[in-house]
Amino acid sequence: xxxxxxxxxLVWLLVPxxxxxxxxxxxxxKPVPLPVFLSQEDLRGSMQGQAGIVLDLNGDGNEDLVxxxxxxxxxxxxGALLFYLSNSRGFPARPxxxxxxxxxxxxxxxxxxxxxxxxxxxxxxxxxxxxxxxxSLSGTVTIFKGxxxxxxxxxxxxxxxxxxxxxxxASGDLNGDGYPDLIVGAPFHSPSPALYQRGAVYVYFGPxxxxxSHVKIPATATNGGIGFSLAVGDINGxxxxxLLLQASGKVIGFYGxxxxxxxxxxxxxxxxxxxxxxxxxxxxxxxxxxxNFRDLAVGADQATIDDTIDSGRLFILRGGTGKRxxxxxxxxxxxxxxxxxxxxxxxxxxxxxxxxDLDGDGTPGLAVSAVHGDGNPxxxxxxxxxxxxSSLTQGATITSARAIQGEARxxxxxxxxxxxxxxxxxxxxxxxxxxxxGRVWFFDLR
Amino acid sequence: MEKFVxxxxxxxxxxxxxxxYNESNFSALGRMYQPPPExxxxxxxxxxxxxxxxxxxxxxxxxxxxxRAEAYAWTMAGTLYAxxxxxxxxxxxxxxxxxxxxxVISMTSNEAGNFWTTAPIASNPYTVVSHGGPPEPLxxxxxxxxxxxxxxxxxxxxxxxxxxxxxxxSVRPMLTIAPAAGATxxxxxxxxxxxxxxSRGALWVSPAPTLPSYPDSGLSYRKHIYPILRxxxxxxxxxxxxxxxxxxxxxxxxxxxxxxFSNGLDLMTYEGSTVGSVVKDGxxxxxxxxxxxxxxxxxxxxxxxxxxxxxxWNNRAPDYIAIQQWVKEGALKN
Numbered sequence: 001x002x003x004x005x006x007x008x009x010l011v012w013l014l015v016p017x018x019x020x021x022x023x024x025x026x027x028x029x030k031p032v033p034l035p036v037f038l039s040q041e042d043l044r045g046s047m048q049g050q051a052g053i054v055l056d057l058n059g060d061g062n063e064d065l066v067x068x069x070x071x072x073x074x075x076x077x078x079g080a081l082l083f084y085l086s087n088s089r090g091f092p093a094r095p096x097x098x099x100x101x102x103x104x105x106x107x108x109x110x111x112x113x114x115x116x117x118x119x120x121x122x123x124x125x126x127x128x129x130x131x132x133x134x135x136s137l138s139g140t141v142t143i144f145k146g147x148x149x150x151x152x153x154x155x156x157x158x159x160x161x162x163x164x165x166x167x168x169x170a171s172g173d174l175n176g177d178g179y180p181d182l183i184v185g186a187p188f189h190s191p192s193p194a195l196y197q198r199g200a201v202y203v204y205f206g207p208x209x210x211x212x213s214h215v216k217i218p219a220t221a222t223n224g225g226i227g228f229s230l231a232v233g234d235i236n237g238x239x240x241x242x243l244l245l246q247a248s249g250k251v252i253g254f255y256g257x258x259x260x261x262x263x264x265x266x267x268x269x270x271x272x273x274x275x276x277x278x279x280x281x282x283x284x285x286x287x288x289x290x291x292n293f294r295d296l297a298v299g300a301d302q303a304t305i306d307d308t309i310d311s312g313r314l315f316i317l318r319g320g321t322g323k324r325x326x327x328x329x330x331x332x333x334x335x336x337x338x339x340x341x342x343x344x345x346x347x348x349x350x351x352x353x354x355x356x357d358l359d360g361d362g363t364p365g366l367a368v369s370a371v372h373g374d375g376n377p378x379x380x381x382x383x384x385x386x387x388x389x390s391s392l393t394q395g396a397t398i399t400s401a402r403a404i405q406g407e408a409r410x411x412x413x414x415x416x417x418x419x420x421x422x423x424x425x426x427x428x429x430x431x432x433x434x435x436x437x438g439r440v441w442f443f444d445l446r
Numbered sequence: 447m448e449k450f451v452x453x454x455x456x457x458x459x460x461x462x463x464x465x466x467y468n469e470s471n472f473s474a475l476g477r478m479y480q481p482p483p484e485x486x487x488x489x490x491x492x493x494x495x496x497x498x499x500x501x502x503x504x505x506x507x508x509x510x511x512x513x514r515a516e517a518y519a520w521t522m523a524g525t526l527y528a529x530x531x532x533x534x535x536x537x538x539x540x541x542x543x544x545x546x547x548x549x550v551i552s553m554t555s556n557e558a559g560n561f562w563t564t565a566p567i568a569s570n571p572y573t574v575v576s577h578g579g580p581p582e583p584l585x586x587x588x589x590x591x592x593x594x595x596x597x598x599x600x601x602x603x604x605x606x607x608x609x610x611x612x613x614x615x616s617v618r619p620m621l622t623i624a625p626a627a628g629a630t631x632x633x634x635x636x637x638x639x640x641x642x643x644x645s646r647g648a649l650w651v652s653p654a655p656t657l658p659s660y661p662d663s664g665l666s667y668r669k670h671i672y673p674i675l676r677x678x679x680x681x682x683x684x685x686x687x688x689x690x691x692x693x694x695x696x697x698x699x700x701x702x703x704x705x706x707f708s709n710g711l712d713l714m715t716y717e718g719s720t721v722g723s724v725v726k727d728g729x730x731x732x733x734x735x736x737x738x739x740x741x742x743x744x745x746x747x748x749x750x751x752x753x754x755x756x757x758x759w760n761n762r763a764p765d766y767i768a769i770q771q772w773v774k775e776g777a778l779k780n
Binding site for chain 1: 498500507508514530531532535557558632647656657658668669670672673676677685686712714715719721722
């Protein structure tokens with residue numbers, strides 16, 4: 001009996017309270033790190049938190065968490081996925097499952113949703129230097145079906161070595177059949193010698209994600225540098241999702257169509273800006289201006305602000321229908337807001353995520369990260385800004401946002417953002433914290 | 447006659463390898479085959495700071511005069527990887543720079559793959575910059591061509607160097623004479639172009655094979671050979687223009703010392719390529735199925751051979767044996 005008491009006391013003393021459950025954090029926004037399964041030494045250099053998604057893996061109605069650790073080194077392989085199955089008290093102290101992979105598995109992640117209707121969500125994980133049966137080092141994307149222990153559905157691969165297939169992922173229903181489709185970026189693919197390393201984007205249609213019937217959108221002479229950044233959502237109001245992707249200095253869009261996708265090899269909509277990094281992040285928002293079209297946010301994380309490079313800028317652009325060419329640098333009805341980052345090389349708008357109602361006015365808000373933003377007390381830790389719907393209007397400034405500062409050195413806070421909706425929390429990846437060991441932080445949005 | 451030409455060529459290249467390197471031949475062509483300097487203390491120019499952060503990013507954005515970390519202004523820095531794809535970082539690799547005055551700078555990569563130094567890099571008073579347009583001299587000549595005003599020695603664009611990376615017996619030279627701040631005046635370091643996700647691939651060196659294993663027979667171009675070529679032969683042997691950048695007065699004088707560092711060979715395509723007016727031979731022209739060991743892609747990259755891109759393997763290395771076997775099997779595009 002005495003032994004039991006000693007053990008209980010020792011456990012209570014040795015295990016920090018915050019490592020047991022992801023807590024509700026209250027108004028102070030004090031961030032709490034997500035504990036890890038492997039020791040810090042095992043995951044040293046793994047960059048856990050490079051990617052992350054929130055989804056119901058096992059169909060129990062709770063939101064679970066998948067974290068990518070693309071540089072985890074284990075038994076000669078590189079890359080891992082960490083699964084945290086939640087219960088009513090939140091996320092567990094340690095991963096429920098750890099899946100080791102190779103080829104930098106976990107660089108990218110995307111949730112596909114409840115594809116087969118049993119409540120267990122599908123998701124896809126990218127390994128930018130993964131190898132497949134008939135091609136090596138091309139990059140691969142593995143589609144998993146959720147469960148207490150997720151299992152592999154299929155593996156998709158790039159065309160040629162070092163295409164970095166799987167660098168970026170997105171999902172949405174582009175052909176209107178009710179199933180989520182998977183979109184994969186391969187930014188170093190070469191469609192032809194003249195378009196060496198200019199990139200390609202591939203669309204795989206649910207529910208089967210058949211590699212043989214995919215659609216390829218290759219770089220062209222006018223739209224190169226594609227495959228680094230993707231987003232999906234219905235911006236033209238036809239009820240079918242549209243595909244938006246970064247091209248050099250532009251964001252180009254292809255409207256989804258129930259007949260076939262894309263209806264034309266020529267983009268339906270083009271947004272352009274002279275700002276460096278325009279399109280680094282893209283997100284389809286809600287209808288901000290009441291015109292019945294969902295609007296979009298585009299980040300230019302390397303934009304120069306007040307002569308300071310890499311400071312970043314956020315554009316809020318109007319959705320609409322028909323063929324459109326929009327210059328985001330010029331004042332027009334298409335430009336709903338343009339928000340400058342802090343002039344400190346913070347790379348504002350590195351990632352963008354629509355979140356829930358932040359200010360209780362019944363309208364959604366927006367989380368925007370600056371992965372090099374100044375923290376407290378360290379500079380360049382990373383920073384996350386929370387904008388309410390009412391602060392995303394013409395003339396808005398970054399000062400109208402609520403800011404969350406990183407607290408650890410060189411952590412790249414906000415590399416990924418994910419919403420834990422039922423708990424009213426925001427998850428933010430910090431993959432370079434503690435010498436690239438990485439960590440995930442949670443913040444209370446309520 | 448053929449033998450005579452070969453002997454002359456070998457003599458030329460051997461004399462090139464044995465030549466004295468000084469400021470008179472400080473150009474891309476003059477240093478084309480220069481082996482790395484020897485006899486220095488490895489890592490002698492490492493800066494003592496911590497340096498575990500921002501691996502693969504452009505260090506000089508902050509670590510420069512006027513930058514956010516100007517208290518730690520570096521002359522050169524970057525991140526070293528074990529492979530061109532940036533699959534994993536490399537600890538303990540050596541990065542060697544030599545400037546026109548013969549100064550040797552040696553750094554070693556740390557646990558994050560990072561390296562950095564504050565060692566000065568000699569300025570070239572005859573620096574020119576070129577970045578997609580005609581070269582622009584940073585110096586001023588009088589009407590007789592005499593130097594009236596040298597390039598500003600505090601301008602990092604005038605800090606020119608030749609570089610090598612080394613790990614074990616594996617050594618990879620940088621072909622061009624590079625400016626420490628690029629051509630546009632933006633501060634940059636190796637990671638600007640050679641980050642893990644950079645357009646030219648990661649800065650890398652390793653004697654390790656490209657793939658973990660190869661079959662003894664039935665080699666596939668797509669699965670086994672192309673990964674080797676894209677890992678080890680780019681960014682030199684790629685489609686399109688691959689002329690060295692013009693960085694000194696010598697480069698814009700006649701005869702030009704700028705050269706095509708692909709030597710007309712595109713190893714990213716099997717058949718060869720035509721991009722605009724640039725026509726290049728492909729992989730199929732660099733193999734000899736009758737005498738596989740004599741294939742250009744095997745011969746050029748053995749130790750002791752004349753190859754500006756360095757030596758990649760010996761004839762017992764898995765990559766070498768895989769290519770050799772594939773050539774023996776007909777060098778098919780399979």
